Amino acid sequence: MTLLWIKALHVFFMVAWMSGLFYLPRLMVYHAQTDVQAVKDQFKIMERRLWYFVTPFALLTLIFGVWLITLYGKEWFVTAKWLHIKLILVLALYVYHFYLFVLVRNFANDQNTHSSRFYRFLNEAPVLVVLAIILLAIVKFL
Numbered sequence: 001m002t003l004l005w006i007k008a009l010h011v012f013f014m015v016a017w018m019s020g021l022f023y024l025p026r027l028m029v030y031h032a033q034t035d036v037q038a039v040k041d042q043f044k045i046m047e048r049r050l051w052y053f054v055t056p057f058a059l060l061t062l063i064f065g066v067w068l069i070t071l072y073g074k075e076w077f078v079t080a081k082w083l084h085i086k087l088i089l090v091l092a093l094y095v096y097h098f099y100l101f102v103l104v105r106n107f108a109n110d111q112n113t114h115s116s117r118f119y120r121f122l123n124e125a126p127v128l129v130v131l132a133i134i135l136l137a138i139v140k141f142l
Contacts (some may be wrong), residue, residue, distance in 0.1 A: 006067050028121055
């Protein structure tokens with residue numbers, strides 16, 4: 001029963017984290033499009049608060065994920081090839097998460113060098129990574 005609760009919490013925190021990761025670049029799209037300083041200042045606040053709000057979800061996703069791996073055991077971990085690929089993709093999401101922090105800082109310092117089109121791509125790209133992670137975790141086809 002403990003396994004199911006940990007798995008449920010892992011999925012919950014992953015969904016909460018992904019929601020924030022999908023929304024933050026969308027804010028950056030709008031931020032990059034405006035020339036009004038008052039609007040830019042409001043976006044700075046929203047971006048910073050959202051990044052700090054979802055970061056604990058990223059940490060809790062990791063904690064419950066590692067906990068699941070330990071419950072399943074070392075032998076399972078070694079033989080679960082799908083999990084190794086999933087973990088590489090998850091690592092990419094953590095890199096993405098911290099890259100967004102760099103961008104939040106750049107916006108906060110009025111040092112944005114990217115167009116709204118760049119942020120649109122940045123907003124849509126992780127969807128495919130998340131799809132691959134979910135397929136690997138559910139279907140376990142490797």
